[in-house]
Amino acid sequence: MVIELICRGCTMSHLIRGNQEEDFRWGTQISVSTSNNDIRYYRSFIYGSVEYSLYDCVCLFREGAKETDIGQLIRIWENKQGRRVKILWFFRPIDIRSFLRDYEPSWNELFLASGEGKGLCSIVPLEAIVGKCSVICTSKDCRNTLPSKSDLGKAEYFFSHAFDVGNLRISEEFPDKIDMVRVERLFNQEKDKLKANVECITGVAGGARERGKSMHSVQKDGQVGMAETRVTPKDSIVKDETSRTSEEFKQHRSEYKPLNNLTLKDSVVKDVTSRTSEDFKQYVSENQPLKKRKIQIKEEADSANLVPSIVEDPKSILDPLPSYGGKSPPTNLSNSYNQHQSAAVADKEASLPAKRTTANKDKRSWFYGLPWEEKLKNAEERGTLVYLDNLDPSFTSSDIQNMITKVFKVEADARVIPGQALVDFNSKDDADFVVQELREKCLMIGGRLQLKALLILAISPAFAPKKRVMILAFLDRRPVVATRKHLGELGKSCSFPGCLIIEKSKKWKWSEDKKHANELSRCKNQPKRDRQASETPADGGSGTSLSLACKQTVGEVHHKPHF
């Protein structure tokens, strides 16, 4: 029997009702209480344009709390006092931190309440619901349908353990029934899987993006009340998913009708009620007085002598112990959702330091970024920088790095300047060791073809004090001479003959040419010196072949582009 009736809210205060009637609608009614005809149980309802059904996970507002509470809807009904829902709680790791023992929870992990005792579940006014929350079960229990990877990415929270509120322990085992509800219903359902597929087809974005978006919207409405902010992130998802029209959506819902009562949580897909952004904005503005409304409800609930658990904080019994052994979840219970998210992200990042460094390495292209220069400066100060000379100009940075790891068995970061290299070692000891070795011995590097074409690596070590001066000087250039500054303002363009400046530029060219000639003459003198060097000890055949190779090398090095 499907009854879709507008809530009359006979017991509601009139103040609240005005706002309510537009955005609240009951869904399927399950039964009417046998003993008392006034209590009507429902399977689902639409509240604030979001459809909630049994076993959905929801966020709940609590007066004075910094974070929302999360729970599953296990019963929905209406009676004389108003609309009520029964919530089976999830615990955040921080709530039960003293009982985690050596278990290290993830930042977005939750624990399902189980057993019997205080804090298991509560009856709260329906209006305390702030929004939906996607919680996924990753338990390996055979009754549970394991979620797909994409589902995991989309979910805001997951749980794999139950927390027994009776004996205050967490366990991987789930009891058959939790507060009279079969545990299968609390796990992921097959239906979710089907939905996940649908999600894929309709091109719903991944959880990360959704969350990013929702963060954005939080920033947008930063000034509105806290409860309101809680709603926004959830519903901004709705905004994103305009791919389907609401008719389509309804159709989709009806296809799954028979399964409906099995729903554990309908997470994101249910939110696909396809609203345009205007609608969304309107919605936000309509919901401005949300917090106020909550307070009114609270008062009303108090007067009605119901279980005012929203106010009471069902978990307060477990809360106050400060020692918390595990990895820190977002401990600063930040007021805004935004902060919470960023804390979470930071935590995530911290857990992947290795990945990050490699990513950084990849990012470094042939373009010198600041990091290397900073690094250089640091290395300079620590005395870990070594300057290698007379390398084959075709060596790459990674060649040098490999060579150093192989020869000296130490890790280092190298950067080539053609024919030379700057190497940053991890410690000063490493650097000193390498410099000492290279000073005393001769390291030969052969490479391109065979050993015949040997290249010699003569290394002039970097002398830390000298180098420090150099690098600093590099970073802080000398002031330029006046002429250039003056004329520089005239701009940059080709100057053509006839221009007054051509004479001057010719002079410049001449000076450059002279410099070039100097270099060339130096290179020409090269072989002579080499001969001098090699003739003295050349007694064996190997010696001459080597010295020949040397001549080549040295010549090559000095022909290299002049920096």
Next chain:
Amino acid sequence: MASAMETDAKNDYDAFMEKVKRTVYLDNLSPQVTEPVIKTAFEQYGNVTNIHFIPNYMDSYYNSRCALVELETAKQAANIIDMVSTYPFMMAAMPRPVRARPAEPEMFDERPIKPGRKIQFYWLKPSDPDFEVAKRIKYLVKKHSQERSFLLKKQQEEEEKLSRQQYETLKGHYHKFESLESVQLDSKHLAKCYNMNLADENGY
């Protein structure tokens, strides 16, 4: 698996060589030249996609800079080299023409390893007959680098001298033109005094 990595490396290297062809090496740049300056200067000949200043770690007293400018196509690069070597091309510093030439792979500090090459290395023992040779060469290399830095210093000094000279000349020219102008004004003034019409005679 290994072969896949090899082909990857080869592709990388080929892409890099393509980039080298597209790149122009600029020399003798004024220290005031910055990326936007180069970009605007070369945008008239082609699309600049990347600019990389080669840092001069070792000889900081020499303040001329060099840069690698990557263009969209190899043709544009060749065009620029042609243009800059034919005419003196000024960039941010007037009487200082920029030099350009095709880039070489060795100029890039971050470049992929040439596929298929292996580097061998070994220590020379003091007993080895080549040890002395190696030592000599080491010494030579050091000497050369010292010579080089000395030359660079000289070069820098000379450049500064030249630039000072040019500045003086410029100032001289300026004074010359200024005095010329004042003479002209004076002549006008005098013409008024003596009631002569200069415009008729000189076309002023």
